[in-house]
Amino acid sequence: MIQCFVKKNVTSSFNYVTFPKLLYVSKIKEESSIYPRVMHSHDDFVEIVLICKGSGEYSIGGKMYNIKPGDVLIYNSGVIHDEISGPNIKIASYCCAISGIKVEKLRKNALIPDDECPVVPSKNKFPVLYKIFNVMFSTLSSGCYGAEESCNYLMMALLVQVKNLLCKIAGFHDGDTDEPNVLVRRIEKYINQHYKEDMSLKTMSGDLNISPYYLSHIFKNFTSYSPIQYVLRRRIGEAQTLLITTNYSVTQIASIVGYDNPSNFNLIFTKYVGMSPKKYRKNYIVKVDNIKKSFTLN
Structure with a gap:
């Protein structure tokens, strides 16, 4: 038997006055992605997307980004994004929406600074992120007792994992000052x-x-x-x-x-x-x- 112990003095990665709320989890299959969700934004929540299969170009905040399997996309509230797809561009992904996010030094419902690159390679974190998304989606779609509460805690686990990724690339800005x-x-x-x-x-x-x-x-x-x-x-x-x-x-x-x-x-x-x-x-x-x-x- 192998045991992994929790440290005695664990501190939270986030300091929230109110608990963030999971609004929905989506699973987009490759065959469904040919019908794109065209240019839009969300006023009061953040979306986190995990690209599972396929590659292409997405427009986020007015800029084009090449996306590939393993990429995490972060759409802050109010950021216009355009998921370009078509018969020859099939992309499988998971997506979740979270409201009530307030990160220190950032505006409400923003997970990254608005000038920071919204596309983050998950690398060796992909299996963990994929499992969290998969469990959230399957739990919510099952409608089992306590599904919403369970998925809200899984959402916090997802936020911690994503924050860990962001810390590794802190300072990677897109530069809009010219x-x-x-x-x-x-x-x-x-x-x-x-x-x-x-x-x-x-x-x-x-x-x-x-x-x-x-x-x-x-x-x-x-x-x-x-x-x-x-x-x-x-x-x-x-x-x-x-x-x-x-x-x-x-x-x-x-x-x-x-x-x-x-x-x-x-x-x-x-x-x-x-x-x-x-x-x-x-x-x-x-x-x-x-x-x-x-x-x-x-």
Whole structure:
């Protein structure tokens, strides 16, 4: 028999006034990843993603990152992210959402400084992280007694493991202080504030006092999107959120995100997501109902 003893004077890695709360755990299979969750952000929680299989490019905070198996992605609250996928880009991953995080010297619901790289290789920590995610997902989906409480403690174990990874790369910043980056952030902020409005490159350049050519060139150079592509992806990402979280009709959602013509909205949504808005909502509701049924049966 081998025993491992706990140290007598153990101190917590986190000093929380309130306990963080696990909101959900998702398991994204390779075949499901071809229907992407387009550009969006979360106002009041952090997401932690573990890439299990596949590789590709993700846009996080306006920058493109090459992701690969074993990478941990951290989406602070308010950070716009775009999970680019498609028939030839299949990525399996786990994801969890956590609210109520307050780390010393960081804003609320931020796990890393906003200028720090959000992609962290897990290396030899991958098996541990994978097991924690797997147990959290299987426990929640089973609906067994005490599932939520058990998973909240597992979430704390996950946070400790992730913090350990972050400590090893502390100081690895992306650097946004040079003039072109500052200008791109200004353009991005403008689009995020006005993307639901009738917008053109001419409108943007006039309001920002930048020539249309330079605005388009510098923005695409840094984000890999043209300004208009960015607008479209923000609209579709917001539409996905509204389809999931509200009872608004498709026509109402089209209007909210900036489309007067529902048919045009349907065409653009299908192009970016791979299915119509109605089918997207139906698929999500079916999945949620199936999980609820499993809770009831258990």
